[in-house]
């Protein structure tokens with residue numbers, strides 16, 4: 130399949146694996162890229178320029194296809210060494226960066242100067258237009274269904290994607306809640322040039338996470354995610370567990386007075402415990418409503434082939450019969 134996204138990134142299929150904390154290591158990115166999609170290493174998980182450079186070098190030994198690096202810009206008192214991370218990306222010869230969080234304008238000149246394509250993750254049309262105006266090459270439009278941070282507008286992809294199509298000139302991918310070929314076709318029909326998936330890629334053979342995480346995703350239904358940190362205007366969609374229930378109780382009892390320090394036990398330092406150690410009750414970890422559509426743990430290649438095969442069959446078969 131050829132779209133503006135496959136052309137822009139030099140990939141076979143219009144399927145991107147979004148950056149994921151403690152999931153987006155070289156093994157994950159390479160598996161997706163080898164399967165014809167675009168794999169992405171999560172920069173902040175590595176943390177330092179040296180470690181990111183080593184992960185990029187490792188990924189190069191695992192694939193000769195294009196892959197990207199995610200840079201998530203978070204407000205922080207002690208920000209990560211973003212210029213150093215960008216230098217590692219440039220020196221590592223990576224040509225695609227997925228940015229997320231704050232406006233990436235400050236870092237665009239350095240990336241552009243080295244011919245790096247930037248896809249910025251946005252949860253609203255206004256942020257998407259901003260990304261377009263500052264020179265991003267593409268946008269990943271993240272609907273309310275998504276795992277991770279859906280923003281505070283609560284607009285689902287059924288509305289958000291066609292709205293993005295009305296306004297944007299640069300290509301965009303549909304992100305949030307996507308896990309199968311029918312959804313890829315729907316996304317294309319609504320104006321997207323591809324899809325971005327997070328949660329679905331965690332339940333794959335190659336995802337470098339504890340087996341218990343994959344099993345939890347397969348066992349969960351679309352009713353099993355919760356929104357946390359809304360009172361802090363830092364809403365995150367996570368899989369429910371005992372820690373999440375505790376966190377929600379605190380949000381209820383403390384109301385508008387709640388501070389980040391009140392919930393630090395449930396949200397700080399959680400990812401290595403969950404993803405690496407398989408301690409499923411350690412705290413709140415991002416997970417999308419698409420868990421309801423995930424019933425197996427295929428290889429990345431089997432997953433991507435299935436999505437593309439189903440999409441083609443739907444376009445040539447079911448849809449063609451309607452006209």
Ligand SMILES: Cc1cc2nc3c(=O)[nH]c(=O)nc-3n(C[C@H](O)[C@H](O)[C@H](O)COP(=O)(O)O)c2cc1C
Pocket residue numbers: 146147148149150152171199201228229230250271274275276277278304305306307325326327328329414415416417418419
């Ligand atoms: C476990 C997990 C960790 C994530 N970590 C990040 C991250 O560090 N930076 C980022 O930009 N997005 C992160 N995301 C969001 C994904 O890149 C992607 O936008 C989102 O998962 C799409 O929704 P889906 O899970 O419904 O496919 C994370 C998502 C998950 C599920």
